[in-house]
Amino acid sequence: MSGYKDYYKLLGVSRSATEKEIKAAYRKLARQYHPDVNPNDKQAEAKFKDINEAYEVLSDPDKRAAYNRYGDQWQNYQRMREQYGENASGGFDAPFGFGNFAEFIENLLRGSGFGGGGGTPNTPPRDIEQTLNITLEEALNGTTKTLILNTEEPCSKCKGQGALTNTTTVCPDCGGTGRGRLAMINVNIACDRCEGRGTIPAPCDQCKGRGFLPKAKRITVDVPRGVAEGQRLRLVGEGTAGSNGKKGNLYLNIHIITPSIYERQGDDLYYEAEIDYLLAILGGEISVPTPTGEVKMKIPSGTQSGMLFRLAGKGLPKSGSKVGDLMVRTKITIPKKPTEAEKDLLEKIQANR
Template sequence: MADKRDYYEVLGLQKNATEDEIKKAYRKMAKQYHPDLHPGDAQAEAKFKECNEAYEVLSDPDKKSRYDRFGHAGVDPNYGAGGGFGGGFGGGGFGGMDFDLGDIFSSFFGGGFGGGQRANPNAPQRGSDVQATLSVSFEEAAKGCRKTVDVERIEVCDSCSGSGAAPGTTAQTCSECNGRGQINVTQRTMLGNMTTVKNCPKCGGKGVFISTPCSRCRGAGRYRRRTKVEVEVPAGISDRQALNIRGEGNKGVNGGPAGDLRVGIDVRPHPVFEREGYNVWLDVTVSFAQAALGAELTVPTLDGNVKYSIPAGTQPGDVFKLKDRGIPNLNGRGRGDQLVRVMVEVPKKLNERQKELLRAYAEACGETPSAGESKGGFFGKKKK
């Protein structure tokens, strides 16, 4: 696992920050790095996730105190110093991509502050999204491919099937709430007796106790592990685009759906082709004689070599088009074109016969070429 930054540092806070300061710092950072404001910016997205993760811990008094005492080991399910039920890896709606700014704020203003207790710890929670990157070649991006991505994500513990109880044991029903997870509290008010429902303080609202936690997941029922996910890369994808693979992110809690896997695509450059939109550019070099007289060229394309005849009198910089030899359109039918730019090479070395012929050619053009080698000179100093 990559080294994690200190959560206070992530939010730009001092260690002794108050609840209010943590909230303010998070709001500021979340606004600054929100993916909607930086579409396709993987760095902003990573920052945003990092802030969410930091906020999820620091806004929860219980997690915060564990983090303050034990650091990341205190809140990471892998080490699980505090054990327990792994209430919120995913952080509910946080961390996902399918929500807008309003959602985030309503979700944490609605449920999070004050008591530091989730409204209902048994409610299904969607798992958070997971990021990965995938490097593909120019051709793979153009034609599409199937690839395997290494992903580190939270999965249901295979040892206890997610129950958190050691194999052969079961979680016991909480005696305080008889497994309901909630208790009724009756208060006398001016309007008469008011009964409110609270999460059971004994079991934290889970309704059950695990006396012998599963050793693999330390009672969390889920743990983070490396796994491989097959990814279908569509033809036409371009560098820095991301694929969203639904349901391949962190597993949800209490039967909630899994988050998504977001795969950032890194397209390696090609030695000769250059992409522009769905078109592919290629420079070909021809000799002066070929340009002047016309020639049949063998031109590499994404589909292999094709023949193309340049006409007599082709000029340096002329561009010809190989229709539909470009990159397939990602979201539909059709392909871009291949655009071939002609470069004309001036020979650097000539043998005697070539010189002779060229002088004769110059004479035929009415020019008076210099007899000797002209080294340097005004044009000789220019770039090769």
């Protein structure tokens, strides 16, 4: 937990000082700050301790090398050395899959490889995708729809960051010490969350730290004539804005609501037409409701039940400005209770066949 001590500075030597120079510097300072020479001098006592600590490290080639490489982490390095031992290739049988101890500790000290990173939250712009229900008529003729989108917009107070830059709070991860800890090897590293500062920007009170606030947005959409089922309309910039202010797009998937009298198969519609048995036998004309209004359709003499007649171009819009067909399926109806007069006539026909 002690702060970083520059042993070279303490002894007043350069980093490239020889063993001899270090020894000479130590001796001179030790004489100067020795407790016998400075009775009851707390400052001198502390200085004397530091000088001895510095000399102990810098006079030992191994410790000095470790100190040069790892600074204040050198003791942890030493501890690891003792714990895991040095292997024949000069590396360590270090845990965590690092081939080489130096690489391991360097990764550790840099805070990489442990999912660190950090940085300010940056929410990208988001697209909104939604279904737009329209009627068959609207699909065929085109329409203008007004819809309410439940979207979000970056919080005005924190500019979408979720935190306030001018107010800080104690970092909950490290309790304000700024230190993270890998308990397994007792190495002190900077706290991931606050990057060693001990404080983090306070969460924004307006958006409760989310960075975004819900917003209902009214938009008007021009639906072109002939839109097909499942077609996607893109409205550039009508999506949710990201924290950088850039806006996503709105995608509307067209769903054409088909009246229940029709059954749809792809772009074609199927309609069941009930045809009186006499009309089916003798032939004639019926009226068929199409998406664009009633049309007359010829029924040839001898029409059977379940026959299909095609009304071309009366179905659903297809992509590429084409339109599907309306298929009319016949269902011949027979009176459940024929009148006496009807029966008489039919019996005459029967007798003459």
